[in-house]
Amino acid sequence: MRAFAPGAIVLFGRNVGAPDALRALIAELRAIEEPAPLIAVDQEGGRVARIGAPVAQLPSAMAVGATRDVDACERLGTLLGRDLAQLGISADFAPVADCALDADNTVIGTRAYGSDPLLVGRFAGAFARGLEAGGVAATLKHFPGHGATAVDSHYGLPRVTVDEATFRSRDLLPFAAAISGDAAQIVMAAHVVVEALDAQWPASLSPRILTGLLRDELGYSGVTCTDCLQMDAIAHAPGTVAGALAALTAGADLLLISHSLELARAAAAAIAAAVDAGTIPHERLLEAAGRVRALRERYAVPRPYGGALDATLPLDVARGAVTVLRGVLRLRDEHAVTVISFEGATADGADDVRAERLSLSAALRARRWKSEIMRVALDPDADDVDLLLGHLPSLGDRNFVVVTRRAHRHPAQRAAVERILALIPAAAIVSAAEPYDAALWPQASTVACIYGDDPLAFEACADVLSGRANAAGTLPVTLGAP
Numbered sequence: 122m123r124a125f126a127p128g129a130i131v132l133f134g135r136n137v138g139a140p141d142a143l144r145a146l147i148a149e150l151r152a153i154e155e156p157a158p159l160i161a162v163d164q165e166g167g168r169v170a171r172i173g174a175p176v177a178q179l180p181s182a183m184a185v186g187a188t189r190d191v192d193a194c195e196r197l198g199t200l201l202g203r204d205l206a207q208l209g210i211s212a213d214f215a216p217v218a219d220c221a222l223d224a225d226n227t228v229i230g231t232r233a234y235g236s237d238p239l240l241v242g243r244f245a246g247a248f249a250r251g252l253e254a255g256g257v258a259a260t261l262k263h264f265p266g267h268g269a270t271a272v273d274s275h276y277g278l279p280r281v282t283v284d285e286a287t288f289r290s291r292d293l294l295p296f297a298a299a300i301s302g303d304a305a306q307i308v309m310a311a312h313v314v315v316e317a318l319d320a321q322w323p324a325s326l327s328p329r330i331l332t333g334l335l336r337d338e339l340g341y342s343g344v345t346c347t348d349c350l351q352m353d354a355i356a357h358a359p360g361t362v363a364g365a366l367a368a369l370t371a372g373a374d375l376l377l378i379s380h381s382l383e384l385a386r387a388a389a390a391a392i393a394a395a396v397d398a399g400t401i402p403h404e405r406l407l408e409a410a411g412r413v414r415a416l417r418e419r420y421a422v423p424r425p426y427g428g429a430l431d432a433t434l435p436l437d438v439a440r441g442a443v444t445v446l447r448g449v450l451r452l453r454d455e456h457a458v459t460v461i462s463f464e465g466a467t468a469d470g471a472d473d474v475r476a477e478r479l480s481l482s483a484a485l486r487a488r489r490w491k492s493e494i495m496r497v498a499l500d501p502d503a504d505d506v507d508l509l510l511g512h513l514p515s516l517g518d519r520n521f522v523v524v525t526r527r528a529h530r531h532p533a534q535r536a537a538v539e540r541i542l543a544l545i546p547a548a549a550i551v552s553a554a555e556p557y558d559a560a561l562w563p564q565a566s567t568v569a570c571i572y573g574d575d576p577l578a579f580e581a582c583a584d585v586l587s588g589r590a591n592a593a594g595t596l597p598v599t600l601g602a603p
Contacts (some may be wrong), residue, residue, distance in 0.1 A: 125386060128413045129159035129212070129346075129375055134171045141210075143172070147209035154200060156414070156421040156549055158236070158376075161212040161256070164205060166197070166435075167231050167573045169215075176204040179435050180581075183555070184442035184572035186234035186244055188598035193438050195247040195254075200434060202255020203426040211420035212307060214259040218245035218295040221598050224529055224557045225271035231555055231572050233268055235597030238291050242298035244483040249304035256425040258416060261299050263311030263348060265324055265334065266292025274312040274354040278323060285317035297339055306343045306416060308335065310373060312354035322371070323354060326364060331372035344412045346375035351384065362388045364525055370401055374409040439571075439581035444594030446559050448567030450549060452520045452586045458485055458492040459516055461541065461548075462524040463534050465499035479576050481524055481551065484583035500528060513544055521548035522586070526574060529557040538562060551582060560600040570596065 130150050133569025137143055151157035162171050177200050179185075185194050198216075207212055220241050221233035233246040249259035263274075269292055270279035281288065292315075299305060312327040318334065319327040325347040335341050347368045350356070355364040365376045365388035378385040395401040431437075443450070452458060460482040482494035495509060513521075523541055528534040541548055542565055549567035552558035556570035569585075569592065571578040584590040 125382070125389070126154045127158055127385070128410070128417065129161055131161045131163075131214070131377065131379055132171060132210070133163075133379070140175050144208055151209055156417040157211070158209045159212045159259075159413070159417055161214055162205065162210055163214045164201060165215040165217060165232055166201070167575055167578075169232060170575075172205075172208075176208070177201055177432070177435055178575070178577060179225065180439040180442060180577045181231040181573040181575070182234045182244070182248075183597055184219065184439055184578065184594075185248075185593035186240060187442040187444055187570075187572060188438055189595055190438070190441065191247045193434065193441075194244050195251040196430070196434055197438060198251020198259070199255040199426055200430045200432075202257045202259075203430065204254030204255075206290075206423045206425035207436040209423050210257060211423070212260065212416075213252050213260060214260045214307075214309060215252065215258065216245045216248040216261065216265070218242070218261045218299055219266055219268035220292060220295065221272050221555070222269040222291070223265050224555065226268060227271075227527065227530070227555070228273040229268050229277065236599055237597070238294035239298075240597065241294035245295050246299040246302050246304040249299060252303075253304075253306070254426060256423060258307055259305040259560050260307040261296055261305045261347070262309035263313065264296050264308050265311070265315060265318070265330060266296070267311045267313050268292060270313065274348065274352050276353050278312065278314060278354040278357075280316060281313045288315060300339050300341050307346055307375075308341060308343065308350055309346050310368075311457050312348050312352055322367070323520060325355070325373065326359075326367040326371050328371040331368075332516040336372060344374045344416050345372060347373050347377050348386075349377045349379040351378055351380050362391050366391055366395055366401065367408060368434075369405065374412045386575075400564050436580060439577040440584055440590040442572055442594040443581055443585045443590075443592040444556070444570045444572075444596055445563065445592040446568045446570065446596070448486075448549070450551075450567060450569045450582075450585050450592055451588060452490065456519045457582040458482070458490050458520040458522060458586075459513075460485070460492060460494045460522050460524060461497060462494055463497050463499055463501075463526050463528070463531075463536055465526070479574070479579055481522065481579045483584055484576075484579040485586065488583055488587050488589070490583075490587060495573050497534075497537065500531045501537050502533075506537045509537075510540060510544055513541075521545050522551055523548050524551050524553050524574075525558045526554045527558065528561055534563055549586075553578065556596060556598060557600060559596075569596070
């Protein structure tokens with residue numbers, strides 16, 4: 122690694138151990154070269170969190186958007202930035218400035234602040250300013266917009282097919298607003314083809330987008346980076362090494378290769394050969410290296426925020442995000458609680474820090490409620506649902522809470538909830554992950570959204586259910602008709 126001397130190093134969950142070991146690793150990485158390479162991490166909040174304690178765990182961006190509290194969003198950014206800077210991290214690949222525009226887009230999902238471009242722009246800019254005040258460089262991603270496609274660029278090449286006027290007034294607007302406000306020092310380009318801007322190349326490899334749009338039109342002068350060039354959107358074609366050459370030529374300054382040092386070395390060798398051959402101008406290489414070096418110099422010495430910050434802010438925000446669309450989200454006193462939880466992998470490769478599946482039932486027990494959990498698969502078999510329903514009448518007079526996860530994408534889950542409601546009409550529906558499940562069951566007497574299935578989301582929901590907090594959230598996305 123020292124001989125390779127990368128300009129930046131990104132940490133993943135697989136690199137993170139105990140806090141002291143992490144600090145030692147980061148110190149060793151920072152000592153590779155002078156000035157220190159950028160040490161970056163994907164630490165957004167919600168389901169994308171590579172590092173646990175001692176870094177503050179934040180609610181999802183969509184939960185923050187549901188509060189409509191831009192000031193709290195900026196303070197969350199400052200809290201997170203301070204904690205990262207104290208570890209020696211110099212750049213956070215956050216915030217997401219994409220709009221949540223497609224209910225089937227699970228790779229973005231609750232990572233977006235909402236579907237309204239103006240709202241997303243305000244919150245993304247506020248969080249970026251907070252991060253930088255806390256002591257780390259913020260990154261707007263995934264430029265120029267990844268929210269309008271259901272294809273995950275980890276596994277394929279997404280295409281956005283709307284006309285240019287729509288794209289500019291919707292997908293691009295949050296980025297343009299944050300860039301005009303000098304909110305972040307890094308912009309990450311998406312592996313997404315925006316047909317109205319460049320029908321041939323994904324944004325991460327497109328001169329029209331990285332140079333023509335981002336630099337010339339929007340006036341951005343900071344560092345640009347690609348999303349990981351080992352993602353299938355690029356790795357399948359044109360390939361990681363060829364993609365690195367194309368991205369640098371198009372205007373990217375940092376080329377992310379996150380899983381293979383051998384591929385990173387091959388890309389560096391290919392770039393050197395291309396510069397020697399004149400197929401990549403030497404000036405382009407010097408320009409990219411100069412921008413990255415300037416950012417490295419700025420963060421060569423960690424300077425975490427030194428002011429007072431409220432450690433309870435993340436939970437306070439998560440409580441304020443709980444959104445009740447129908448009924449009253451309150452448990453009946455002196456009655457036990459049965460939580461029926463539809464569970465399965467919802468992180469979509471997010472590489473989060475949870476060691477085991479957390480539950481609303483555990484959060485209620487921590488608040489001294491007698492609670493049990495009945496776990497059901499995201500797509501349950503009919504026999505499993507019959508077995509579940511057979512147990513419910515024997516449970517007696519108690520509270521029932523049904524935690525759903527993307528039932529709008531899982532027909533068997535949707536049908537199972539229909540049967541539960543037919544048997545227990547008073548059961549409360551809590552939509553975890555994205556809130557689109559809230560439109561599925563008009564017969565349900567109580568429907569609420571919590572914008573995640575992380576610990577903060579469940580703790581906040583438990584506080585509302587037990588009367589310790591009031592649900593004050595507003596839907597940050599538009600739901601379809603039931």
